[in-house]
Amino acid sequence: MIIRMIALTTLAYLVLPLVVVIGVSLTETKFLVFPPQGLTLSWYRVILEDPTYVRSFLVSAVLAALATLAAIVVALPAAIAMARYSFRGKAALSALLLSPLVLPHIVIGAALLQYGASIGLVRNFPALLVGHLVIVTPFVLRTLMPLFSPEQLSLEEASRDLGASAWATFFLVTLPQIRAGLVSGAIFAFITSFINVELSIFNTTSTLNTIPVQLFNYVQYSVDPSIAAVSSLTILAAAIAIILIDWLIGLDFLSGR
């Protein structure tokens, strides 16, 4: 009974700030207040009519999509190599490719800024993209690695014996078997990129900005409910992503017995 109460309180603690943000976005007042006073969607109109928000949103979405695609291109061959081959330095390679998961993003961002400055890769879209590629690749790699099983090899051999080319075999036999994992890894990667501040903040400018960095800059200096409205939209996007993952792979992994 005590455990149940602690657990439910903890759960409430996890949900509360998100509820507050959504609540604040609906207030009729010009200042932040929770519970909201009056109910209005006018703050959403304010942000949808603000070209800088719309532009940042597009930058974030395109950046996250391209970084995710690039991460798949990088992680897929690495996952296949690590699952099917034994070679020297495999453990080191796997540690290297997964290390952005635990290393401070702010250090990776600073490093990329300093290094990029020498080759013109600074404060532009490609600079943002390579940084995001590095931090999202481990997410795709981690979901892909366990998906390559020995049974697949015999299926692939059968496909080759029946005359399919290597590429046809990959797309018709291998890919369908890893599709669910690939998609969920891709969603994790997309979201990780979409909500990143620590890395992007080094390479954004007033005209090339991502949504979280723009929010971060706004929140520190001025606050009005329009920020809550933008935040609520990102919460909505997150909820959609999670429901997609749940639908794809099922989130019932905590069931014990």
Added chain:
Amino acid sequence: MFTSRLTLLWLLALPVCVFTAFFLMPLGVVLISSLSTQDGQFTFAQYGRILMDGYHWQVIGVTFRLAILSTLICVVLGYPLAWYLVRIVKWRNWRRTCVILLILPLFTSNIVRSFGWMVLLGRTGLVNDALLGAGLIDRPVRFLGTETGILIGLVYILLPFTVLTIGNALARVEPALEEASRDLGAGAARTFFSVTFPLTMHGVMAGGIIVFSMAISAYVTPALLSGGKVTVLAMLAFQQYSTVFDFNYGGALSITLLVFTMALIGFSSWLARLGAQDMKGN
């Protein structure tokens, strides 16, 4: 398909090139510049500046204190929630809903979540209102700009990680082992502490490592909830790159942060390995 060494080379070419060019080399550049003077001479002066100075140790102290406390609180709060989700919840759809609620904050930007706390923890925010209403305090407590405020925000952001790793470990505990313990006459508490808890220790460790490494390098949450009054290591490093433009000193701060993170991850996984050997030994 995929059998020859040549194919292996092809498979590894792109990942290795990308990570060398955009991960290892940038970190190498930072390491070199942290060991250089402004005009490129080799020096340890940047590190001397950090390690000889009381202010830096104070910042490192705050960073560590926050990271250690948030790790402990995340484990202490995360374990009951994980237990509840795995062992107590009977209705499948409710568990599913709980897991979605648990993951939702992870999929939301640090900004959005910290922003929620900025509203909640303000002088006239809901937390102060509730505490005043309950008669627990006489006048509003200042949370924003204090370590307590940052701690609340950090725990909030990192808690789902411990719940997920501990929950995963709990779900895999073999029921027969617990039954055996009960059959042999151990009480519920004894069974928990000498059977269940040790079996979930790797989940606790894994979650703890994630939380610790993220807490020690956190930037957004402390920056937003500190109001500039509390400084952590990541904020100090960022300042050097964004406003002071001292890449040598900033580099040294970054490497310091990196070394602390890696040392702690190394230490914890060594502890975990030791624990695993212990279990086998017994």
